[in-house]
Amino acid sequence: MSLRSFLKSGHAPTLFSAFLYFDLSFMVWVLLGPLGVAIAASLHLNPAQKGLMVATPLLAGAALRLVFGVLVDHIGPRRAGIIGQILVIAGLSLAWLLGVRDLNQVLMLAPVLGVAGASFAVALPLASRWYPKERQGLALGIAGLGNCGTALSALFAGSLAKAFGWINVVGLTVLPLAVAFVVYLVLVRDPPQRPPARTLAQYVGVLRQPDCWCLMALYGVTFGGFSGLASSLTIYCNAEYHLGPVIAGAFTAACMFAGSLVRPLGGALADRFGGVNTLVGVYGLAAVVLGLASFHHASPVLALAPLLAAMMALGAGNGAVFQLAPQRFGSEIGVVTGLVGATGGLGGFCLASTLGVAKQLTGAYQPGFLGFAALAICAQAALLILKGRWRFALPSLAGASVPATVQESRA
Template structure:
């Protein structure tokens, strides 16, 4: 087997996935990502309660839960550059300190206006930007044949959205929704301490480049394709994660706690499947995996747009589409390191930006569609159309990818 880089910088034979990289860093990346995602979507499960207290319109609710997604998308670009300039561990530390400080301030001062919720949303965007840190922090320790699994395990940290959906409404009922911001600081601080102890930057960290060099990757059309592909898979996942509590309370008159449980089930499905999506892409290729993902996701979103009267059927459709999109998230990041290994930091930021923009669009469009038409159906239909656009785009690039950079990879399927 091919030699790989070990945690102490020496060469070793690959004895399997768990021996191929640095396990403490992989665990630290997962925990950091998990807790960061928990607070990134915190406004989603709290939205029905906040909207009732502040008298928000459907459009305001949609924008409130979408702002953290947009802020996270923009900040991922910044983190992508910082990861390559100062390393992922240091970049992640800065982001965690900002989020902890921001949530502590929000809890201490109290949030009592719509503008205040938007300001909190911007702070939460720093948590969403963790994506551009956690994935390269973990992936740089692993050789190409294990990228899908490493990225999938680290990326499974998006399961933090399950924690937000499960516990935020319950804690808000017990202590008030402002107190939830302060309570979130407790696990965030614990993870920050572990992260400082366990996480290590890989010895294969690339040398820093001039900032202008990062713009060069935008000249590569493949970068734009990956941004589109992730804009659908991750954009759909995070957009729905932020919006489903509102959907279930508005559509079926569920309590915020019950809506949180339904949301948690759907989000758990998407999070659980992500590493399997990466592993499946390792086995059959990311292109084949994504072809199935976009076709199934598009069809399922069309079915959701019909607004089924049965809550059981509706929940089943959301479970299916979230699991499908979760597998797609893993598949996209099986491909990205193969094409852009030396620029993985900035590419993680760029592709994550595309995913964040997709999530912002979906969450905000559902709110505006509800206000303008009385139904969210139009929002779901348009996003289904984007899934089919991604499917067509994949068919356009797959032959070129396989015959160019894909052909140069030894034993790796794309």
């Protein structure tokens, strides 16, 4: 399949706009992490407060993903995206104009940043529904590369804060968001066919099935670990290895880029070896490297290796979980996607806040890392149990090679 034929099969301007919207929204969602060193110094925050500060937008994003999923169902993804972008631009502009003077006011930004994190629920259906089923995987892969926006924040926010002050960085982010908003208004068109709106009864019905809770928990560990580390690594590198915000941001950006880029690889490995088999390996690797990352190393370069490996393992796990979801819940995949996506943000909140609390109570980040490594081991054990049950009821989930599943949730 040529790129030209792929682009002609859908609506390329909408696909590009969905990627740009997703990318810059994710940049904003984790903004407090790269700015955390400067904010903490300005407001005299302790480690637990720093952990809460970077974790709260992840929790808000988790809840708002469900809200925006419902909006997409009822008013269409284009209008839902317009509403989300207006709220984020207005909220950041107001924070910049009025100023942020204490932790409570910082936390008031969390819902605004959470709206940016909820862009997942808008951008992916906006991109995929324009393309035929056999090409939705590529469309979602392109739109889903917006995960790399987290690295943009880590790469540039620290140096901009050093030059202009952290509160002005909050205002400066409005500029690229405004450009993306104009592009969105001009280029985006709603897909010609809209699936029927999901009802509350559908959500409740799916939640009665244990396998739904299993998938939610699995994604809570993979995307939770990825987003939690993305929000925390700049503060961690500064506190543990005394790196300046700019260098710490560069370390964080390297980890985020690596974790984002291997997400499609996780899906491909799941297609080849089976989602369960892939995730068993992913969780085992994540547990080992998170355990190694928990120790204080002789240099930040040595510390970077296990952190980079952890982000890559968790990023691959994100793709593998969404390879399992449409196989297990083919007719209910829209509902399951919303629920699973929401628990990813919840897991990020748990990791980021736990790291801060561990540092506050024990003087070290190690208990927080080891606690999340233990969760990865628990997830691996649960998968091995599920594999035995699925081997008979759902052999495609437990088996080795399965055909590529092209569904909206894949990215």
